[in-house]
Amino acid sequence: xxxxxxxxxxxxxGAALAxxxxxxxxxxxxxxxxxxxxxxxxxxxxxxxxxxxxxxQAERLLVERNLAVIAAxxxxxxxxxQRLVASSLPPAVVSAGNTFGQFNEGGRPAAGSPNTANIxxxxxxxxxxxxxxxxQVLVELGGKRTLRxxxxxxxxxxxxxxxxxxxxxxxxxxxQNFFTALGARANLEVALANRAGLDRTEALLRRxxxxxxxxxxxxxxxxASRVVFENDVVTNAQAYAAAVAQIAVTLAADxxxxxxxxxxxxxxxxxxxxxxxxRATLSAIAFDVQGRFNTIPDLGIGREELGAAVQDxxxxxxxxxxxxxxxxxxxxxxxxxxxxxxxNAGFARTRLNQNVPSGTIPLLANDQFSMQLSxxxxxxxxxxxxxxxxxxxxxxxxxxxxxALLQARADFAIAxxxxxxxxxxxxxxxxxxxxxxxxxxxxxxxxxxxxxxxLLExxxxxxTxxxxxxxxxxxxxxxxxxxxxxxQATGVSGVSPRL
Numbered sequence: 350x351x352x353x354x355x356x357x358x359x360x361x362x363g364a365a366l367a368x369x370x371x372x373x374x375x376x377x378x379x380x381x382x383x384x385x386x387x388x389x390x391x392x393x394x395x396x397x398x399x400x401x402x403x404x405x406q407a408e409r410l411l412v413e414r415n416l417a418v419i420a421a422x423x424x425x426x427x428x429x430x431q432r433l434v435a436s437s438l439p440p441a442v443v444s445a446g447n448t449f450g451q452f453n454e455g456g457r458p459a460a461g462s463p464n465t466a467n468i469x470x471x472x473x474x475x476x477x478x479x480x481x482x483x484x485q486v487l488v489e490l491g492g493k494r495t496l497r498x499x500x501x502x503x504x505x506x507x508x509x510x511x512x513x514x515x516x517x518x519x520x521x522x523x524x525q526n527f528f529t530a531l532g533a534r535a536n537l538e539v540a541l542a543n544r545a546g547l548d549r550t551e552a553l554l555r556r557x558x559x560x561x562x563x564x565x566x567x568x569x570x571x572x573a574s575r576v577v578f579e580n581d582v583v584t585n586a587q588a589y590a591a592a593v594a595q596i597a598v599t600l601a602a603d604x605x606x607x608x609x610x611x612x613x614x615x616x617x618x619x620x621x622x623x624x625x626x627x628r629a630t631l632s633a634i635a636f637d638v639q640g641r642f643n644t645i646p647d648l649g650i651g652r653e654e655l656g657a658a659v660q661d662x663x664x665x666x667x668x669x670x671x672x673x674x675x676x677x678x679x680x681x682x683x684x685x686x687x688x689x690x691x692x693n694a695g696f697a698r699t700r701l702n703q704n705v706p707s708g709t710i711p712l713l714a715n716d717q718f719s720m721q722l723s724x725x726x727x728x729x730x731x732x733x734x735x736x737x738x739x740x741x742x743x744x745x746x747x748x749x750x751x752x753a754l755l756q757a758r759a760d761f762a763i764a765x766x767x768x769x770x771x772x773x774x775x776x777x778x779x780x781x782x783x784x785x786x787x788x789x790x791x792x793x794x795x796x797x798x799x800x801x802x803x804l805l806e807x808x809x810x811x812x813t814x815x816x817x818x819x820x821x822x823x824x825x826x827x828x829x830x831x832x833x834x835x836x837q838a839t840g841v842s843g844v845s846p847r848l
Contacts, residue, residue: 393538394628395637402636404527404848407600411523412516414601421508421515428508432501438494444483448474448699474700483695491687496680503674510667517663521837523599524845525830530592531642531848532826536819537585541627543578543815551575574808578815586627590634597635604635640848642825645775646832648844652765655839659757662840668746668753675739675746682739685732693721757838764831764838771828778821786817 402410412418450473554568597604659665697717793810796802829846836844 393534393541393637394625394631395634396632399631399634399637401639402596403639404524407523407527407596407636407638408520410600411519415516415519415599416601417515417519418512421512425505425508425512428501428505432498432505435497435501436494439487439489441487442485444481444485446481446483448479448481450474477700479697479699481695481697483693485694486692488690488692490689491684493681493684493687493689496677496684500674500677500681503670503677507667507670507674510663510670513663514667517837517840519599520845521833523596524833526592526595526599527638527640528826528829528833530589530596530638531640531829532822533585533589533592534638535642535822535825537582537589539815539818539822540578540581540585544582547575547578570805570808574812577812581815581819582627583630586630590630593634593636593638596638602635642822642848644846644848645779645825645828646846648768648832648835650841650844655765655835655841655844656758656761658839658841659761660754662757662838665750665753665757665840668750672743672746672750675743679736679739679743682732682735685728685735688724688728691723693719693723695719695721760838761835764835767831768828768835771824771831775821775824775828778817778824783817783821786814790814 551568551571554563554571557563558565558568594604695718697719698714699717700714701712790807790810790813793802793807797807829848833845836842
């Protein structure tokens with residue numbers, strides 16, 4: 350019976366496979382075909398401690414642990430604290446002082462001395478001899494406190510929108526990496542099944558060569574054909590590990606420090622053990638992603654509805670709120686045309702020196718009350734300059750808000766086109782291309798069984814089928830990523846598939 354039916358093992362994937370044909374009679378010299386393998390027979394060489402994670406679990410972890418989202422939340426905390434400052438009255442200033450020493454000047458000059466004043470009665474004074482108390486209050490005019498509070502509230506709204514925008518962006522990054530990892534995992538399962546089938550086929554061909562059932566050239570050609578499939582195993586394992594590492598970044602996990610266990614040793618033909626590079630690559634991955642990769646979800650929403658929702662995208666809302674905050678800042682700066690008044694009130698008490706001559710009523714101390722008003726002058730140029738700066742910033746913010754909306758509309762158009770193209774391409778593979786590649790391989794296999802074709806033709810058909818299945822996996826990945834991109838472009842939740 351035919352020796353290479355087992356090559357169907359090599360291209361087993363998550364797509365629907367044709368049922369294996371029962372062994373049939375073959376010309377003399379043809380080997381019996383082993384049973385067809387499936388991807389489940391080629392288990393993923395992961396360490397026992399590797400954590401299995403689904404997309405839903407990853408999204409929950411992202412909300413809790415993603416550093417970009419956490420940083421955006423801290424921005425909201427900062428903006429709310431700024432509101433406490435902005436809504437407060439200017440603090441009053443209280444002052445208190447004491448004269449710690451004094452001396453008197455006066456008296457006649459001594460005989461023969463120059464005509465200068467004499468210093469008499471020098472002494473140090475304690476706090477009980479004199480005290481000075483003052484109060485300074487800034488009186489704001491023009492409603493500046495109200496305007497400051499309004500500006501702070503606008504900044505809080507912008508910060509909250511930025512949290513939603515950070516969550517939107519990071520969810521897209523997570524989903525993109527997750528779908529890419531699912532595609533790489535599906536490709537790796539195909540490659541591992543290929544390798545398992547190749548190992549069994551090569552062992553069978555070696556036995557047949559020893560029995561003289563096939564020429565040595567068939568075995569050599571078969572061994573030469575393994576290079577492409579072995580390369581697929583290593584390449585897809587590395588792609589899977591790289592995609593998982595990017596998922597770990599979005600979940601604030603250290604992908605380089607994860608060591609769930611040592612890679613198990615793989616027995617060799619000589620009885621020794623060697624380290625499988627695929628096992629070594631996958632032994633340190635942080636997660637093993639799981640999901641219904643073969644699902645082809647429907648969009649479930651129309652283009653017009655998605656287009657109307659673009660204006661509510663978080664970054665567009667954040668830009669609009671920043672423009673509103675810039676307008677509030679302009680109103681606050683214009684209020685500085687009203688000049689604030691500073692009020693100073695003071696009280697001073699000084700105990701008099703008792704050796705100073707007094708009138709009929711003895712004096713013990715001197716008490717003074719004072720009141721001062723101060724207003725800044727020559728501020729017109731400064732105020733006009735600040736108003737010009739604020740007006741320019743408000744114009745910039747308004748232009749950026751309009752640009753953000755236009756960019757969002759462009760992102761939506763691009764994402765919608767990507768969904769249409771990726772869906773049409775996926776239909777090409779699921780609608781017949783994959784089935785035709787499988788039929789072509791079976792036809793080449795039957796011709797080889799009947800002696801009408803060579804081993805090279807069978808291997809060529811096998812490579813074509815393998816490439817078609819990998820391309821189908823890529824088409825599925827691109828379609829899932831396109832749906833996630835459409836949700837990211839519109840800000841409408843639920844567009845990205847739930848696997």
